Amino acid sequence: MVTVERDSTTRADRLLRAARPRGITPTRGYRVFQGVNAVILTAVVVVTLYPFVNIVARSFSDQTEIIAGRVNLWPRGFNLTAYRLVMSDPMFWTNYRNTVVYTVVATAIAMVLTVCYAYVLSKPHVRGRPVLVGMAVVTMVFPPGLIPQYVLVTSLGLKNTIWAIVLPGAINVFNLLVMKSFFESLPVELEEAAAVDGLNTYGVLLRIVLPLSKAMVATMVLFYAVSFWNSWFTAFLYIDRLDLFPVTVYLRNLIAGATGAGNMGGTSDAVQSAATLQAVTIVLTVLPILFVYPFIQRYFVSGVMLGAVKG
Amino acid sequence: MSTTLDRPRASADGTAAPARARRARGPTWRRAIRRDWQLYSLAVVPLLFFVVFRYVPMLGNVIAFRRFRPGGSIFGEYWVGLRYVKMFLADPTFWHVFTNTLVIGTLTLVFTFPLPIALALLLNEVRTRAVKRFVQSVSYLPHFLSIVIVAAMVMQLLSVDGSVNQLVRAAGGEAIPFLQRPEWFRSIYVSSEVWQTVGWGTILYLAALTTIDENLYEAARIDGANRWRQTWHVTLPGIRPTMVTLLILNIGTFMTVGFEKILLLYNPLTYPTADVISTYLFRMGFESSSFSYAAAIGLFEALIGVTLILTANAISRRTVGTSLW
Numbered sequence: 122m123v124t125v126e127r128d129s130t131t132r133a134d135r136l137l138r139a140a141r142p143r144g145i146t147p148t149r150g151y152r153v154f155q156g157v158n159a160v161i162l163t164a165v166v167v168v169t170l171y172p173f174v175n176i177v178a179r180s181f182s183d184q185t186e187i188i189a190g191r192v193n194l195w196p197r198g199f200n201l202t203a204y205r206l207v208m209s210d211p212m213f214w215t216n217y218r219n220t221v222v223y224t225v226v227a228t229a230i231a232m233v234l235t236v237c238y239a240y241v242l243s244k245p246h247v248r249g250r251p252v253l254v255g256m257a258v259v260t261m262v263f264p265p266g267l268i269p270q271y272v273l274v275t276s277l278g279l280k281n282t283i284w285a286i287v288l289p290g291a292i293n294v295f296n297l298l299v300m301k302s303f304f305e306s307l308p309v310e311l312e313e314a315a316a317v318d319g320l321n322t323y324g325v326l327l328r329i330v331l332p333l334s335k336a337m338v339a340t341m342v343l344f345y346a347v348s349f350w351n352s353w354f355t356a357f358l359y360i361d362r363l364d365l366f367p368v369t370v371y372l373r374n375l376i377a378g379a380t381g382a383g384n385m386g387g388t389s390d391a392v393q394s395a396a397t398l399q400a401v402t403i404v405l406t407v408l409p410i411l412f413v414y415p416f417i418q419r420y421f422v423s424g425v426m427l428g429a430v431k432g
Numbered sequence: 433m434s435t436t437l438d439r440p441r442a443s444a445d446g447t448a449a450p451a452r453a454r455r456a457r458g459p460t461w462r463r464a465i466r467r468d469w470q471l472y473s474l475a476v477v478p479l480l481f482f483v484v485f486r487y488v489p490m491l492g493n494v495i496a497f498r499r500f501r502p503g504g505s506i507f508g509e510y511w512v513g514l515r516y517v518k519m520f521l522a523d524p525t526f527w528h529v530f531t532n533t534l535v536i537g538t539l540t541l542v543f544t545f546p547l548p549i550a551l552a553l554l555l556n557e558v559r560t561r562a563v564k565r566f567v568q569s570v571s572y573l574p575h576f577l578s579i580v581i582v583a584a585m586v587m588q589l590l591s592v593d594g595s596v597n598q599l600v601r602a603a604g605g606e607a608i609p610f611l612q613r614p615e616w617f618r619s620i621y622v623s624s625e626v627w628q629t630v631g632w633g634t635i636l637y638l639a640a641l642t643t644i645d646e647n648l649y650e651a652a653r654i655d656g657a658n659r660w661r662q663t664w665h666v667t668l669p670g671i672r673p674t675m676v677t678l679l680i681l682n683i684g685t686f687m688t689v690g691f692e693k694i695l696l697l698y699n700p701l702t703y704p705t706a707d708v709i710s711t712y713l714f715r716m717g718f719e720s721s722s723f724s725y726a727a728a729i730g731l732f733e734a735l736i737g738v739t740l741i742l743t744a745n746a747i748s749r750r751t752v753g754t755s756l757w
Contacts, residue, residue, distance in 0.1 A: 150658075150659075151659060154557070154659075155557070158554050158557055158558070161554060162554060162555070162558070162563075162567050165551065165567065165570075165571055165631075166566075166567055166570045166571070168627070169570050169571055169573060169574060169627065169631065170570060170573075171595075172585045172588075172589055172627075173585075175585075175588065175589065175594075175595055176585060176588060179588060187593055188593050189593065190592070190593040190594070190597060190598050190601065190607070191598075192593075193595050193598065234477060234478045234481060235478075237474040237475065237477065237478055238474070238475055238478035238479075240471075240474060241471050241472070241474050241475040244468075244471060246468075247464070247468055247471055247472075248461060248464035248468070249461075249464075253475060253479075256479065256482050257482065260482060260486040260487075260490075262684075262738060262741065262742075263490060263734065263738060264688075264734060264737075265485070265486050265487075265489035265490050265492075266489055266490070266492070266493050266727065266730045266731065266734060267710070267713065267714065267717070267726075267730055268492075268495070268713070268717050268723055268726045268727040268730050269488075269489035269490070269491075269492030269493050269495065269506070269727060269730075270485075270489040270492075271717070271718075272489075272492055272495070272500075272506045272723065273484075273485070273488055273489050273492055273506055276503075276506045288481070288485060289485050291481050291485070292478060292481055292482070321470055322468075322470035322471050322474070323470060323474075326474075347576060350578070351576075351577065351578035351579070351580075351581075352578070353578060353579070353580045353692075354692050354695075358718075369578050369580045369581075370580075372580050372581070372584060373580045373583075373696065375584075376580070376583060376584045376587055376696070377696075396588075396591070396593070399584060399587075399588065400588060402584075403581055403584050403585065403588070406578070406580075406581060407577060407581050410576050410577065411573075414573060414576060415569070417576075418569060418572060418576075421572075421576075422572075422635055425635050425636065426635070426636070426639050
């Protein structure tokens with residue numbers, strides 16, 4: 122009996138990654154655990170936040186201080202030269218504007234398609250519904266493949282247009298299923314009453330269902346907007362004109378120059394002077410996300426939960 | 433509209449003959465369309481999207497077995513059989529990147545699957561609500577960042593003048609160009625993956641934890657179980673369905689690993705450990721323009737991925753009764 126207890130304790134121990142002495146009265150042991158837990162969680166917070174603090178510190182620091190390896194939590198040799206440099210680069214602003222445009226257009230299209238399809242799927246009486254659901258779900262299990270997708274987008278003549286970024290990701294099946302299960306949870310009576318009052322399907326969707334789904338629609342908009350805002354690979358793949366890049370690709374080319382991995386190249390001198398520029402670009406790119414984060418976070422959490430319950 | 437509806441109509445007419453009886457199995461197709469045509473019309477554009485951007489590329493995988501000419505048909509020119517398959521099976525680099533994929537995939541799974549569970553259990557023990565919420569908010573944050581930003585941060589932290597090397601120097605060591613060293617790549621990749629995903633990964637576990645019946649804990653306490661045994665015998669079984677579901681999902685992404693992040697972080701110096709199937713096929717396709725060869729590799733990768741997820745799902749249905757679908 123004692124061995125069993127010890128055994129299970131050690132296993133739980135390992136799982137929790139919290140050292141805890143054995144054979145101490147529960148209350149004291151629990152207090153020790155709370156202390157250890159506080160230390161671990163503090164460490165989690167510090168480790169999560171440190172990179173952000175470090176980047177901000179570097180972005181305001183003097184080049185020589187960075188190269189000397191003296192910048193950690195606080196800027197050294199405070200100056201705004203790098204900010205001035207990046208912000209005076211017209212290409213940076215062009216690409217930033219592109220990100221905004223791509224995000225808005227892509228999110229709008231994605232929302233229209235997702236809402237329409239989810240609404241159809243949410244109606245149990247629709248004939249052929251299993252086929253319609255299957256059409257979407259299959260694509261989750263069998264991804265289309267990078268090369269064929271590229272060949273298709275190219276042959277459609279979408280390269281170097283906004284559509285190459287917007288269209289291939291227009292419906293996210295996970296979001297679609299979340300939206301569908303939300304529509305299914307709405308009371309049918311309201312829609313039936315509206316139909317009796319003479320509204321057609323489009324009217325019911327626009328004037329009854331969508332107003333009832335405001336919170337859910339907002340969540341979906343955020344899901345799509347954040348993913349389009351953050352995306353870089355589609356643009357990297359399908360766009361090779363500097364003035365059409367989103368800001369994520371701008372940043373990518375900056376860091377690719379630093380490792381010599383990308384096609385931008387760059388001498389080691391240029392790399393060194395790029396250190397602050399990179400930090401500044403990261404800060405300016407991440408700023409909008411950090412700014413809206415406190416407001417959008419809980420919508421995301423509720424969206425994920427809803428998806429998990431029914432998805 | 434008629435084209436998208438052709439297939440289901442044909443199959444339904446063939447199989448669902450008894451549905452002719454009124455009210456037996458819903459209306460026939462003709463009546464369904466007459467009644468629901470407005471609904472169906474909403475599905476037309478989304479279906480077009482799925483067909484064009486998902487199913488056509490899926491069929492486009494045939495170029496793995498066909499000669500492909502850039503600018504020619506997206507389905508290739510003529511059949512070449514298994515030429516490209518044989519080619520990559522005989523390609524030592526392919527087996528090299530295959531091994532790398534397995535290693536990085538396994539390491540990622542080993543760390544990013546259990547750590548969110550541990551963090552969720554720890555968070556669950558926090559009694560002060562404000563503290564709990566603060567830690568949660570902070571730990572979710574990296575999830576909202578673009579991979580490019582994460583990669584850029586990794587590079588800044590690990591650069592020769594970065595914080596990590598300052599620690600190394602403070603400990604009396606020599607600065608290490610981490611991203612140039614193949615032996616460091618896996619650690620870097622997995623740590624940054626943990627940094628980005630662990631916090632967000634706790635959400636579903638925390639939700640599952642709140643659904644565990646309080647009476648179970650009380651019963652366990654009456655039976656003399658201390659907190660550890662309560663955790664072991666009540667909490668963990670309580671979140672087991674969530675664990676299994678997420679494990680299956682993790683296994684499903686096993687083969688693709690963090691393609692975008694590796695693409696951003698690796699360089700020719702770290703290829704020996706960093707190059708995985710997806711990055712290799714990316715270079716084959718876009719740097720060497722061997723589209724068919726790359727498509728063959730991609731198809732192989734996808735098949736393994738599908739097999740893995742179906743197997744994991746079948747096993748979990750047999751053993752613990754949890755299944756994705």
